[in-house]
Amino acid sequence: MKIFEEIESEVQSYARSFPRIFNRAKGEFLYDEEGSEYLDFLAGAGTLNYGHNNDIFKPALIKYIEEDGITHGLDMHTKAKGEFMESFNEKILKPRQLDYVMQFTGPTGTNAVEAAMKLARNVTGRENIIAFTNGFHGVSLGSLAATGNSHHRGAAGVSLSGVTRVPYDGYLGDEIDTTEYLEKVLSDTSSGVDLPAAVIVETVQGEGGINAANFKWLQNLEVICRKHEILLIIDDIQAGCGRTGTYFSFEEAGVTPDIVTLSKSLGGYGLPFAVVLFKPELDQWKPGEHNGTFRGNNFAFVTAKAAIDHYWSDDQFSKEIKQKGRYVSERLEKIVEKYGEGNFTTRGRGMFQGINCVSGELASKITKKCFQNGLIIETSGADDQVVKFLCPLVIKQENLAKGIDIVEQAIKDVCDAENTIPEDNDYFDAVYHQSA
Known part of the structure; x- marks a missing residue:
């Protein structure tokens, strides 16, 4: 670990939570240099829906490299790019009656968000963008302006402008429809909210704490956008590609x-x-x-096409994800009922779920205990209070069960430890009864 301590920046984060040197990965497992095996419920923060070194994709990629296929092509036409676009159009867009063109941006999520916001502003001639509380859209400056988390926003070093933030679904309580507030400020010329170019929203807020918008709220949001001629941007970077059970989370x-x-x-x-x-x-x-220089990753075109062709040519994979999602829901609800004492809650949908532990300190103890027992899992939310389940969608049922077993045992161990604190239990009350 010496080289990492000597010259890697202090900005590193996941390495602090999982202090091992990993050197191999397969499916839903990671392995460190000592040969220890870890179930991966982090999955590259949602980047590895199909697991590590997927056996469907790897031969196609190796073959492409061995045949000296184009690696870097800017935005030039390449065979790999054309074949990906054809598969995406025929198997993803057309079956869903979606008429979209594709823009290839820089290779990260924040690149896509920057382009989307810039396009909306250019098309409409307006500057303002509506974003939502607890939203996360990236850490480059345009995307960061639409991100709610103060930890990330505070690192910008400059003022972040051009965005008006409004309450997400459930932010003011389940009984309040926050789209009514949005409609009110957009309809009132004295509200101080400029007519926006676009609204940007995650249907499930991943980094914000696995907050899932209900479908009626999303439908109301679309109606408002149409009424006021505002563009609706859905950020499906983490919730998309099957994570909620359908290819797009908004379907x-x-x-x-x-x-x-x-x-x-x-x-x-x-x-x-x-x-x-x-x-x-x-x-x-x-x-x-x-x-952007790297807006044409041809290696990714090859594996992206393989993913679509194998997993999304019919609805079988979607059905499997939904079945696993129901299993996760059932297990998490039982865990919350057994150990939560009315304080823990479940949240999310499909294979994008979490347990709100109310306290970031408590959630951290649980995930640390999980890691000690061979499970890599992270927290999310404004105070890192949500234990976030983000395992590969292709995970075997027995390993899904095993991972949740480890989480359940960790919760039991942590709760038992908290309950051994004597007398007035001030610490217990502080941990379990503070608001999220």
Whole structure:
């Protein structure tokens, strides 16, 4: 570990939570240099929906490399790019009656978000963007302006402008529909909220704490956008590519975004890759007006096509994800009922779920105990209070069960330890009864 201590920046984060040197990975497992095996419920923060070194993708990638296929092509036409676009159009877009063009941006999620916001502003001639509390859209400056987390925003070093933040679904309580507030401020010329170019939203807020918007709220949001001629951007970077049970997270809500951002698991193999999908009438870019050196990762085109062809040619994989999602829901609800004492809650949908532990300190203790017992799992939320389940979608049922068993045992051990604190239990009350 000496080299990491000597010259790697203090900005590192995951390495602090999982202090091992990992050297091999397969499926839903990671292995360190000592040969220890860890179940991976982090999955590259949602980048490895299809697991590590997927046996469907690897031969296609190796073959492409051995045949001296194009590695770097800027935005030039390549065979790999054309074949990916054909598969995506025929097997993803057309079956869902989605008429979108594709823009290939820089390779990360924040690149796609920057392009989406820039496009919306250029098309509408407006500057303001509506974003939501607890939203996370990236850490480059434009995306960061739409991100809620103060930890990330505080590192910007400059003022972050051009965005108005409004309450996400459930932020003010389950009984309050926050789209009514949005409609009110957009309709009132004295509200102080400028008519926006776009609304950007995650249907499930991953980094924000696995907050899942209900479908009616999303439908209301779309109605408001149409009424006021505002573009609807859905950031599907973490929730997309099957994580919620359907390829796009917005499908079951029945909404049709004007613009969609995708990255993370789009490349299939963990290779950097991002795109923006948008309605053809919005394609008002001038040639080269928004570009990036690495906007054509041909290796990712190969594995992305393999992922679509193998997993998304029919609805079987989607059914499997939903079945696993139901199993996760049932298990987490039982854990919360058994150990939560009315304080823990479940959240999320599909294979994008979590346990709200109320306290970030408590959630941290649980994930540390999990790591000691061979499970890599992280926290999310404003105070890192949510234990976040983000395992590969292809995980075997027995390993899914094993991972949840480890979490359950960790919760039991931590709760038992807290309950041994004597007398007035001030610490117990502080941990279990503070608000999220």
